[in-house]
Amino acid sequence: MKTVVIIGGGITGVTxxxxxxxxxxxxxxxxxxxxxxxxxxxxxxxxxGFTIETGADSIVARNAGVMPLVxxxxxxxxxxxxxxxxxxxxxxxxxxxxxxxxxFGIPTSTESLQESTLLSEKGKQEALADFEKTDNPFxxxxxxxxxxxxxxxxxxxxxxxxxxLSGVYSGKLHNLTMKSTLPYLLEYKNKYGSIIKGxxxxxxxxxxxxxxxxxxxxxxxxxxxxxxxxxxxxxxxVRKGTAVTKLEQKENGCSVSLQNGETIEADDVILAIPxxxxxxxxxxxxxxxxxxxxxxxxxxxxxxxFDIPDERLPADGTGFIVTAGSGxxxxxxxxxxxxxxxxxxxxxxxxxxFYKSTSPHYAALARMSEKELVETALADLEKSLGIAEKPQxxxxxxxxNLMPNYHLGHGxxxxxxxxxxxERYPNIHLAGCSYFGVGIGACIQNGRQTADAVLQxxxxxxxx
Numbered sequence: 001m002k003t004v005v006i007i008g009g010g011i012t013g014v015t016x017x018x019x020x021x022x023x024x025x026x027x028x029x030x031x032x033x034x035x036x037x038x039x040x041x042x043x044x045x046x047x048x049g050f051t052i053e054t055g056a057d058s059i060v061a062r063n064a065g066v067m068p069l070v071x072x073x074x075x076x077x078x079x080x081x082x083x084x085x086x087x088x089x090x091x092x093x094x095x096x097x098x099x100x101x102x103x104f105g106i107p108t109s110t111e112s113l114q115e116s117t118l119l120s121e122k123g124k125q126e127a128l129a130d131f132e133k134t135d136n137p138f139x140x141x142x143x144x145x146x147x148x149x150x151x152x153x154x155x156x157x158x159x160x161x162x163x164x165l166s167g168v169y170s171g172k173l174h175n176l177t178m179k180s181t182l183p184y185l186l187e188y189k190n191k192y193g194s195i196i197k198g199x200x201x202x203x204x205x206x207x208x209x210x211x212x213x214x215x216x217x218x219x220x221x222x223x224x225x226x227x228x229x230x231x232x233x234x235x236x237x238v239r240k241g242t243a244v245t246k247l248e249q250k251e252n253g254c255s256v257s258l259q260n261g262e263t264i265e266a267d268d269v270i271l272a273i274p275x276x277x278x279x280x281x282x283x284x285x286x287x288x289x290x291x292x293x294x295x296x297x298x299x300x301x302x303x304x305x306f307d308i309p310d311e312r313l314p315a316d317g318t319g320f321i322v323t324a325g326s327g328x329x330x331x332x333x334x335x336x337x338x339x340x341x342x343x344x345x346x347x348x349x350x351x352x353x354f355y356k357s358t359s360p361h362y363a364a365l366a367r368m369s370e371k372e373l374v375e376t377a378l379a380d381l382e383k384s385l386g387i388a389e390k391p392q393x394x395x396x397x398x399x400x401n402l403m404p405n406y407h408l409g410h411g412x413x414x415x416x417x418x419x420x421x422x423e424r425y426p427n428i429h430l431a432g433c434s435y436f437g438v439g440i441g442a443c444i445q446n447g448r449q450t451a452d453a454v455l456q457x458x459x460x461x462x463x464x
Contacts, residue, residue, distance in 0.1 A: 002027045004454055005256050005266040007244050007281070009033030010040025011440055012432040013272030014229045015069075015447025016454075021233040023455060029236035030264060032256070034243035038230055041399065042440070044221030048393035049345040050305045050337075051221050055399065056440055057340070057352075058082060058215035059222070063441025065448060066216075073228045075218060080342045082215040088320035089118060089163055090384050093327060095320055098160070103206045104168065104182070105161040106148070108199040118159045126153025131194050136186070141411060144181045145173030151195055163321045169406070169438070172358065180406040219342055222440075247271075247281045249425045268427050268454045272447070274402060275434035282425075290420055293413035294434055295405040298357035298398070300365060302377045303336070305393030306349040310337045312387065313349065320384065329365070330380045331356045349387075353377045357403075370396055404433050429453055 004020055006013045009031055017031045037043070041055035059066055061081075070076060088095040098105060101112035113119075113127055130151045138147045144165070149157045162173045169181055178186060188198020199206065218224035230238060239258075246257040247269065256264045271278045279291035319334040330353040337344035337351075344350050355365050355373075365373065374394055381387045414435045421428060431450040433443055 002268075003253075003264070003266045004029050004268045004270070005254070005264055006031040006270040006272060007247075007256070008040070008270075008272035008277075008432065009035070009038035009238070009240070010272060010432065010443070011042055011226070012443040012447040012450070013040075013270065014038055014226055014233075015444050016270055016272060016431060016451045017236050017238075018229045018233045019448050019451035020454065021236040023451070025235050029233070030239065030266075031233075031236060032239045032242060032244055032258065034241070034259075036241045038238070038240065039223060039226040041402070042222045042226055043397075044223035045395060046221075047395075048305050049348065050303075050350050050393055051340075051343045052303050052305075052336075052350075052393075052395050053217075053222055054301060054303075054395060054397040056222065057334070057336070058217050059225075059440040059444075061214055061216045063439065063445065065445045066441045069444060070216075070225075073225070073232060075224065075228055078218045078220065078224060080217050080219055080340070082217075082339055083318065083341060085316045085318040085338065086314075087164075088314075088317060089160070089323055090320045090328060091118065091159070091323040091326050093383075095314065095317075095384065098164065101203070101207060102160075103199055105156075105164040106152070106199060107156075107196055108203050108207065109196065113156075113196070116156075116160060119156055123153060123155030123159070127156045127196075129153060130196050134193050136189050138178065138186065140179040140183060140186065141177050141408065143174050143408060144176050144178045144185070147178060147185060148173075148195075151189070159323065163323045166358070175405075175407050177406065177408055177410065179411060217340060217342070221342075244281055246283070247428070249427065254425075254427050266427075268429065268457055270429045270431050270450055270454065272431040272450070274432070276401070278430065278434075282428075284424070286424070287417065287420060290413065290417035293409060293417075295407055296401045296434075297403045297405045298362070298366075298400045299403050300355040300362075300373070301395075301397045301399070302330075302353045302355065302373060303393070303395040304351055304353070304374070304377060304381070304391040305344075306387070306389055307392050308349050308387075308389055310335075310344060310347045310349050313338055313385065328380045328383060329359075329361045329376050330354060331359055333380070333384065350393075351381065353380060366398075366400075370394075404438055406438075427457070 006017050020029050043054045045052050087098045096117045099112040099115040101108045107113040133151055166173055169176055192198040243259045245259055248255045253267045254269045275294040313335050318339040321332045322328045332354045334352045429450050436446040
């Protein structure tokens with residue numbers, strides 16, 4: 001009987017466990033998670049009449065494999081979709097609507113460009129150069145910031161696009177590759193001769209009725225998905241609250257040592273943990289130069305729930321992103337009770353503020369007590385929304401050094417590490433958002449792909 005050990009109980013590891021357990025119920029599948037609960041960055045808590053996601057708050061429905069998995073798990077009747085509405089940028093002490101017919105702040109027409117209140121007339125004229133510049137000296141590993149600045153000009157990138165894209169991908173725009181952010185930009189420029197024309201031709205994909213409700217969750221929160229995956233992984237052994245201390249390659253497989261003194265002999269091991277944790281467990285100096293190329297950032301999430309109606313928020317809005325030098329400490333604010341109706345039982349106000357390590361304020365924030373963080377968040381709310389009441393519910397979650405940051409050399413770093421690992425440890429499989437894509441949808445897909453790789457690595461135990 002083949003034994004597979006999965007280290008890491010986030011969405012990637014749990015998805016891999018599920019697919020292996022379903023396809024090979026006769027195998028010995030063991031998942032090891034050092035925390036007392038599964039889910040990783042998916043963690044749902046409820047109190048004060050609010051449903052709160054301390055990590056990821058939704059899944060992009062169009063990502064490959066998401067909806068088929070939801071249907072397979074019989075969770076369709078528990079699905080909820082995001083409420084649609086206006087997103088804002090907070091700049092110069094004011095909320096500015098991001099023009100509705102934009103994608104990540106990129107205009108899809110000359111009309112949506114002219115509609116922007118964030119840009120000067122000069123900035124709008126610079127962006128029109130996109131229709132004139134037909135050369136394309138860029139490739140998938142080039143900077144998305146450099147690409148957009150070249151065609152649309154620096155003002156629209158700095159004031160309208162960068163705040164949105166940097167917020168989504170947790171990094172500075174000029175350090176992020178086309179491939180890891182918006183790979184279709186190259187296709188649009190080559191096919192249509194213009195980024196704006198490309199988005200116009202594909203507007204339905206991004207701004208159509210289906211696309212507007214593109215995010216999903218569940219009535220009981222995203223934790224519902226983790227619970228159902230565990231429930232449907234019948235036969236797999238789940239070990240919570242214990243850590244792996246050592247991983248060794250043996251002649252016929254791997255030896256996995258646990259904190260409690262137990263040792264598991266495995267045919268294959270899936271490392272579905274952050275890259276720095278994988279590096280520590282492997283403890284192989286020859287791999288350090290490869291692991292050291294990966295970068296993470298940090299994020300502190302602050303939820304505030306109030307005994308005031310959600311109607312106090314600006315009409316039709318779902319949140320705002322903060323531009324540099326705006327006078328706020330936060331990087332973004334989601335109006336959670338407005339965006340996700342299921343999160344507020346009585347339609348009371350629930351907001352979530354994000355504080356990222358890319359901000360110049362973060363070093364000071366990291367030293368703050370919970371009380372000081374709440375005071376900072378309340379000051380941001382009063383400046384931006386005029387809300388001065390005290391919250392009834394507070395939930396603060398620091399995600400320290402756990403947010404993957406894909407730099408320009410990320411793809412090459414993954415390829416080099418994978419090649420070296422395969423040479424030295426053919427039975428160990430890397431998985432997860434440190435390497436293969438951020439977002440729950442990407443992790444679901446990677447979990448399944450990793451399970452398939454294990455299935456193809458031999459269907460019987462090498463020890464038999």
